[in-house]
Amino acid sequence: xxxxxxxxxxxxxxxxxxxxxxxxxxxxxxxxxxxxxxxxxxxxxxxxxxxxxxxxxxxxxxxxxxxxxxxxxxxxxxxxxxxxxxxxxxxxxxxxxxxxxxxxxxxxxxxxxxxxxxxxxxxxxxxxxxxxxxxxxxxxxxxxxxxxxxxxxxxxxxxxxxxxxxxxxxxxxxxxxxxxxxxxxxxxxxxxxxxxxxxxxxxxxxxxxxxxxxxxxxxxxxxxxxxxxxxxxxxxxxxxxxxxxxxxxxxxxxxxxxxxxxxxxxxxxxxxxxxxxxxxxxxxxxxxxxxxxxxxxxxxxxxxxxxxxxxxxxxxxxxxxxxxxxxxxxxxxxxxxxxxxxxxxxxxxxxxxxxxxxxxxxxxxxxxxxxxxxxxxxxxxxxxxxxxxxxxxxxxxxxxxxxxxxxxxxxxxxxxxxxxxxxxxxxxxxxxxxxxxxxxxxxxxxxxxxxxxxxxxxxxxxxxxxxxxxxxxxxxxxxxxxxxxxxxxxxxxxxxxxxxxxxxxxxxxxxxxxxxxxxxxxxxxxxxxxxxxxxxxxxxx
Amino acid sequence: xxxxxxxxxxxxxxxxxxxxxxxxxxxxxxxxxxxxxxxxxxxxxxxxxxxxxxxxxxxxxxxxxxxxxxxxxxxxxxxxxxxxxxxxxxxxxxxxxxxxxxxxxxxxxxxxxxxxxxxxxxxxxxxxxxxxxxxxxxxxxxxxxxxxxxxxxxxxxxxxxxxxxxxxxxxxxxxxxxxxxxxxxxxxxxxxxxxxxxxxxxxxxxxxxxxxxxxxxxxxxxxxxxxxxxxxxxxxxxxxxxxxxxxxxxxxxxxxxxxxxxxxxxxxxxxxxxxxxxxxxxxxxxxxxxxxx
Numbered sequence: 120x121x122x123x124x125x126x127x128x129x130x131x132x133x134x135x136x137x138x139x140x141x142x143x144x145x146x147x148x149x150x151x152x153x154x155x156x157x158x159x160x161x162x163x164x165x166x167x168x169x170x171x172x173x174x175x176x177x178x179x180x181x182x183x184x185x186x187x188x189x190x191x192x193x194x195x196x197x198x199x200x201x202x203x204x205x206x207x208x209x210x211x212x213x214x215x216x217x218x219x220x221x222x223x224x225x226x227x228x229x230x231x232x233x234x235x236x237x238x239x240x241x242x243x244x245x246x247x248x249x250x251x252x253x254x255x256x257x258x259x260x261x262x263x264x265x266x267x268x269x270x271x272x273x274x275x276x277x278x279x280x281x282x283x284x285x286x287x288x289x290x291x292x293x294x295x296x297x298x299x300x301x302x303x304x305x306x307x308x309x310x311x312x313x314x315x316x317x318x319x320x321x322x323x324x325x326x327x328x329x330x331x332x333x334x335x336x337x338x339x340x341x342x343x344x345x346x347x348x349x350x351x352x353x354x355x356x357x358x359x360x361x362x363x364x365x366x367x368x369x370x371x372x373x374x375x376x377x378x379x380x381x382x383x384x385x386x387x388x389x390x391x392x393x394x395x396x397x398x399x400x401x402x403x404x405x406x407x408x409x410x411x412x413x414x415x416x417x418x419x420x421x422x423x424x425x426x427x428x429x430x431x432x433x434x435x436x437x438x439x440x441x442x443x444x445x446x447x448x449x450x451x452x453x454x455x456x457x458x459x460x461x462x463x464x465x466x467x468x469x470x471x472x473x474x475x476x477x478x479x480x481x482x483x484x485x486x487x488x489x490x491x492x493x494x495x496x497x498x499x500x501x502x503x504x505x506x507x508x509x510x511x512x513x514x515x516x517x518x519x520x521x522x523x524x525x526x527x528x529x530x531x532x533x534x535x536x537x538x539x540x541x542x543x544x545x546x547x548x549x550x551x552x553x554x555x556x557x558x559x560x561x562x563x564x565x566x567x568x569x570x571x572x573x574x575x576x577x578x579x580x581x582x583x584x585x586x587x588x589x590x591x592x593x594x595x596x597x598x599x600x601x602x603x604x605x606x607x608x609x610x611x612x613x614x615x616x617x618x619x620x621x622x623x624x625x626x627x628x629x630x631x632x633x634x635x636x637x638x639x640x641x642x643x644x645x646x647x648x649x650x651x652x653x654x655x656x657x658x659x660x
Numbered sequence: 661x662x663x664x665x666x667x668x669x670x671x672x673x674x675x676x677x678x679x680x681x682x683x684x685x686x687x688x689x690x691x692x693x694x695x696x697x698x699x700x701x702x703x704x705x706x707x708x709x710x711x712x713x714x715x716x717x718x719x720x721x722x723x724x725x726x727x728x729x730x731x732x733x734x735x736x737x738x739x740x741x742x743x744x745x746x747x748x749x750x751x752x753x754x755x756x757x758x759x760x761x762x763x764x765x766x767x768x769x770x771x772x773x774x775x776x777x778x779x780x781x782x783x784x785x786x787x788x789x790x791x792x793x794x795x796x797x798x799x800x801x802x803x804x805x806x807x808x809x810x811x812x813x814x815x816x817x818x819x820x821x822x823x824x825x826x827x828x829x830x831x832x833x834x835x836x837x838x839x840x841x842x843x844x845x846x847x848x849x850x851x852x853x854x855x856x857x858x859x860x861x862x863x864x865x866x867x868x869x870x871x872x873x874x875x876x877x878x879x880x881x882x883x884x885x886x887x888x889x890x891x892x893x894x895x896x897x898x899x900x901x902x903x904x905x906x907x908x909x910x911x912x913x914x915x916x917x918x919x920x921x922x923x924x925x926x927x928x929x930x931x932x933x934x935x936x937x938x939x940x941x942x943x944x945x946x947x948x949x950x951x952x953x
Contacts, residue, residue, distance in 0.1 A: 454845055480847035488845050496838035500860045506839075509856075510846030555842070562846060 124196065125152040126298045126331040127176065127215075132190035134171055134180070134355075145171045145185055147355045153299060153331040158321065160334045160342045160363075162378070163352035164577040165548075169335045172352075173301050175200075176333065177217050178207055195298055212243050216292035218285075220304040225288060226276040232287045233272025236260070239294040259290040262327070263320060281442065282313035289320065296328050303335045310441040310604060312648040318345050337577060339382045340650025343367055351375045381579040383607035387631045388435075388589075388614060396468075397429040398565050398598050399453070399486075404462035404472075406452050406622075422448035423459065424622040430566065435592065435599040437613030437630065439606055439645065445622040446602045450570045453600065454488050455479060467565070484514055487559035491571035493551035497543040503529075503554055504539030510562050521561070528557040531594075532587060549580035553587065560595065568600045573608060585612055606649050610634055618642050686936020689929040696926050700746030707740035712896065720912040729918040732901075733908050741896045742919050748897035749878050750926070752808070756815040756877035761870040763816070764823025765862065769854050771824065772831025782828070785821040793818030794883060801889045811890060815880045819873050826869055827862050834861045864938040871934030875927035882923060898923050 134146040146168040153159045163169045174180050176192055178199055192199040194215055202210065219225040227235060236256045240247070260268035263286040276284055285305065292300055302321070306314040322345060325332060336342060342349055342363055349366045351359040351374070359372040370376045406423040422445050430436050438446045451457045453464060455471065464472045471482050490496035497506055507525035512518055526536035532553040543551055552572065559567055569588070573581045589612060592599060603609050609616055610630050617627040618639060626639040637643050699706065715735030723730040729738035771781040797814035804810045834840060835858065843857050878898065884890035885899025886906070893900055898919045905915030 456841060456844070477849075480849060483845055483847040486845075488842065490838040490842060492838060496842050498839040498843075498857050498860075501856075509843065509848065513846065513848050513852070558842065558846075 123155065125154045126195060127151075127153040127333065128191075128193045129172070129176070130191050130193075132172065132175065132192060133188045134168075134175060135186050135188045137184055142354060144168075144188075144355045146175070148190070149352070149355075149357055150190075151350050151357070151360070153333050155298075155329055155331055156325055157347045158325065158332045158334055158345050159348045159350065160336055160346035161350045161352060162336055162339065162342055164337060164378070164579060166354070167352040168355035169352050170303055171355075173217070173303050173333060173335050176299075176301060177211060177215065178202070179217075209243075212239060212297070213295050214297050215299040215301065216295070216297045218288050218292050218300065218302040218305045221308050226284060228276050230275070231272065232274050232276065232279065233260070236272075236287065236291050236294055239291050243295050255294070256290075259294055260287075262293065262324065263287075263290045264316075265290070280313075281309050282317065285309060285313075285317055286320070289317075289324070293324060293328060297330060299331050299333065301333045301335075304337070305334065306341065307336075307338070310648075311606070311650070312441060312644060314341075314650065315344075315648040318650075321345060338650060339367065339379055339578075344650050351378070378578060381582040383578075383581070383585075383605065383611050385607055385610045385634060387610060387634075388612070395432050397465075398432045398467060399430040399600075400463075400465040401429070401453070402427050402463045402465065404449075404452060404459050404464065406448055406457055406459050421622050423452060425462070426619075426622070426624055427462075428617055428624065428627060430598050430600065432565070432598050433592065433596045434615070435601055435613045437609035437616040438600060438602045438619060439604065439609050439616060440619035441604065441645075443621075444619040446604075446619050447570055448622070449619070450488065450568045450600065450602050453566075453568055454483065454486055481514075484510065484562045485564050486566045486568065487562050487564040489552070489555050489559050489567060489569040489572040492575050493548050493555055494575075496555050497551060497558075499543055502540055502542055503546075506543075506554070507539065507558050507561050510558070514562070525557070525561060528560055529554075531560070531591065532557045533583075547580075549576055549584060552576060552580075552584055556584075556587065556591070560591065560597075563595075564597055566598045566600065568602070570602045571604065572601075574603065574605065581608070588612060606634065606645060618645065683936040683939065686933050689932040689936070692925065692929040693933060696746060696922065696929070697750060699743050700750055703740070703743035703747060707737065707743055712736050712740065712744075720908060720915075722912070723914050730912060730914040732904060732912070732915045738901070738915055738918050741901050742898070742922050745896040745898045745901050745919060746922065746926075748808075748891060748895065749881055749899070749923070752812055752815065752881045752897075753874045753878040753926075755808075755812045756819065756880075757870050757874035759812065759816040760819035760823055760873055760877075761866060764820045765827050765859070765866060767820070768824040768827025768862070769831055769859065772828040773835060773850065773854055773858070778828075781824070785824050788817070789821045791818075793880065794887075797880065797884055798887065798889050801884065806889065806891055808891075811881060811884060814884075815877045818880075819876070823866070823869060823873075826865060830862045830865065831858055834858050867938050868934045871930045874930050878923060878927065 129152075130150050132146055132149045133144055136143060136145045149168070149172055151159065161169045161172065171180065171185060175187060176194070176199065180187075187200050194210060197210065199207075199210070226232070233256050236259055237252050240252045240255055256272060257268050260272060265271050265283060265286050271279065271283065276287075279287065306317050309317060318341065321332060334341075334345070346363045349361060349363050350357055351366065351372065353374050359366060359370060359375045366375060367379065370379055404423055404426040405421070408420040408422055410418050426445075426449060428436065438449060440446050448457065452459050455474065459472050462472065463470045466482065466485065474482055497503075504522065504525060507528065508518065508521035511521040511524065516524075522539070525539060529536050529538055534550060534553055538546070543554070546554065573584050576584060585608065588599070601609065601613055613630050615628060616630050616633040617624045618633065618641065619625070620641045626633060626637065626642050633642060634646065637646060713736070715731065717735065718731050719733055719735045721727050721731040727737050727739065729742060732738055732741065767781060771778045793815070796818055797811070800814040801810055840853060840857050843853050848856070881890060881897060882899030882902055885897055886903040888903065890899050891897050893904065901919040902916055905912070905919070909916045
């Protein structure tokens with residue numbers, strides 16, 4: 120035997136979709152192998168069938184809706200598709216394990232972290248004693264580099280950070296030393312710095328436990344960092360496969376090329392002259408969240424700590440940082456969803472930090488927000504037209520005129536005007552985000568605050584929406600505050616960048632200056648953690 | 661709004677009708693309910709003027725050609741009593757359910773949205789919930805005397821906290837949705853945000869709760885009648901008919917079965933209708949249903 124048997128061999132897998140949808144197969148004719156000590160990345164946009172493939176391997180598909188109609192899945196030679204339920208239970212956990220995208224929802228919120236790891240062991244190794252289980256839990260938690268395992272084992276999921284939760288998930292998956300680990304977007308919900316650590320962890324554990332990883336991702340940066348082999352999927356079919364060096368640098372299929380081109384890279388805008396007086400000036404803005412516990416113990420969290428900056432008309436300021444750094448608090452405070460406890464927000468020279476009631480509502484038309492999740496930011500029960508004209512009508516625009524403007528705006532954001540009579544659920548994520556942008560523009564605001572406005576979108580859609588923002592800004596001249604965790608995205612669209620850490624702005628300056636000659640050490644950390652950054656730097660970008 | 665625009669945005673009412681037509685069970689319940697309501701409204705026309713004539717010689721006759729549902733201990737026609745009883749019972753049910761839903765929704769919306777109001781109102785609601793509803797009704801009726809208004813008020817009062825809690829819990833979660841934030845960001849006044857963006861999300865569970873309350877109110881009225889603190893015995897309501905039949909039901913079970921059956925069918929029809937409406941009033945659910953059918 121010269122070539123070792125792969126851990127996982129998928130051959131010619133087809134999974135049918137229920138009738139009446141836009142295509143007949145969720146997955147069609149997919150073949151791939153995962154070998155020991157190998158990370159195979161399956162890349163594709165939403166709807167490409169990558170997650171369905173992963174679920175099929177675990178036999179987690181709703182079998183009445185998604186039926187395997189052809190091909191085989193063999194895990195160490197065992198045919199998964201034909202396995203009986205009892206055999207399947209044995210294989211899951213023992214020989215294969217899955218890591219999910221959102222570690223907060225995948226962990227049981229009312230069970231201590233250590234208990235959840237121990238449970239896996241107890242179910243599959245009932246013959247082992249309590250001491251063995253406890254020792255193994257401690258060992259696993261040390262393996263995934265959780266600090267102070269003894270203490271964290273007693274913590275509940277909500278007391279852990281996102282990265283720590285994902286480590287607990289990984290420890291659970293590793294508990295029985297499975298041959299195959301399936302990771303479905305394991306780092307998408309995490310900060311860049313945490314993401315980099317988790318990806319390193321995968322590589323390390325792979326070598327230690329001699330297993331293989333099938334990783335589902337949409338991020339080519341992740342692929343560049345960890346993949347040994349890449350498979351690109353589109354509409355249920357594999358369009359390209361090969362070593363990451365080849366696929367990333369010399370893609371053959373036009374779709375792969377389009378995907379790679381859509382990945383945001385560090386690219387800088389030409390700087391606009393800022394000679395006019397600032398449209399928005401923030402001085403020493405501070406915000407503290409206070410909560411009183413059941414026993415009357417007060418807790419204070421400083422979300423914003425003496426934040427100051429100025430925003431010129433037509434300028435875009437990027438706000439970057441990890442989660443918990445205060446970016447979103449800043450956005451909320453600028454819109455006065457939160458009332459700051461100190462400092463001033465000068466909008467065209469007028470302090471709006473303390474406004475309330477009708478005055479506040481009048482001010483709000485000038486500063487509009489675009490939210491992160493396009494699936495939640497449109498009222499599902501109201502037609503697009505109703506959502507678009509609501510604001511202007513409230514502020515005194517006649518209904519007919521508002522409707523005409525709404526139609527213009529829809530075309531401006533690249534949608535057809537007749538979409539006004541439809542409901543939000545009839546649109547894709549990218550289209551909804553366009554609608555949200557149109558809704559903000561309907562108020563003819565001077566400032567738009569975009570809070571992670573493209574993070575929930577596929578890369579190709581993300582690129583389109585970014586271009587849309589840029590084009591609209593050129594045409595309409597609004598200033599923008601662009602909150603994002605993705606430094607590459609920020610570099611594309613922002614004139615200046617403010618880096619936030621623990622509620623403070625640690626560095627602010629022109630995008631190119633901040634990213635190419637960072638002054639704060641925190642900025643350097645963030646930059647080093649950008650997926651694929653090492654490769655880009657090596658390529659001399 | 662011009663005519664063409666109106667055509668573009670179909671009204672809520674169309675969707676309501678469409679919903680009824682698509683769901684067969686809801687349609688059937690609706691028809692059943694309509695028959696019961698009509699029979700109550702037209703009770704006098706159907707059973708004639710001497711419906712409650714006391715016929716001492718024809719006491720406790722079993723159901724037959726002359727008296728469809730038999731006669732009671734006083735020789736009154738049970739069919740006529742049940743039809744007439746429907747008037748009172750349905751009216752009480754409708755009034756109490758609508759009043760409790762309206763008041764409860766208003767309070768739930770306000771307490772959920774205005775944080776400072778929350779602890780005050782919710783403690784009051786806890787207090788009301790601590791009093792058994794029937795006990796309160798008995799007390800109120802004995803104090804003020806039985807009348808339609810007191811009985812409706814007593815039943816309504818006991819149901820308000822449930823609606824308030826239900827609506828408040830929905831408001832608390834919907835309030836955090838970004839589309840509510842977006843509306844606030846557009847400068848929409850709080851009351852409009854509540855009515856336009858938060859209330860519609862409450863409607864589906866609210867409809868179910870209201871139909872349930874409608875059924876519960878009819879039952880409560882029956883219980884009050886049964887306990888002897890409802891309407892005066894000479895006013896026919898389902899509760900009163902049941903209460904009077906109790907004494908003789910071992911010999912003449914029809915005196916209880918007939919009003920009981922009407923009560924049960926009405927309650928069931930109302931509940932099924934509510935379920936059907938809830939599924940259809942949500943644009944997302946109705947679309948999913950269309951794809952699957």
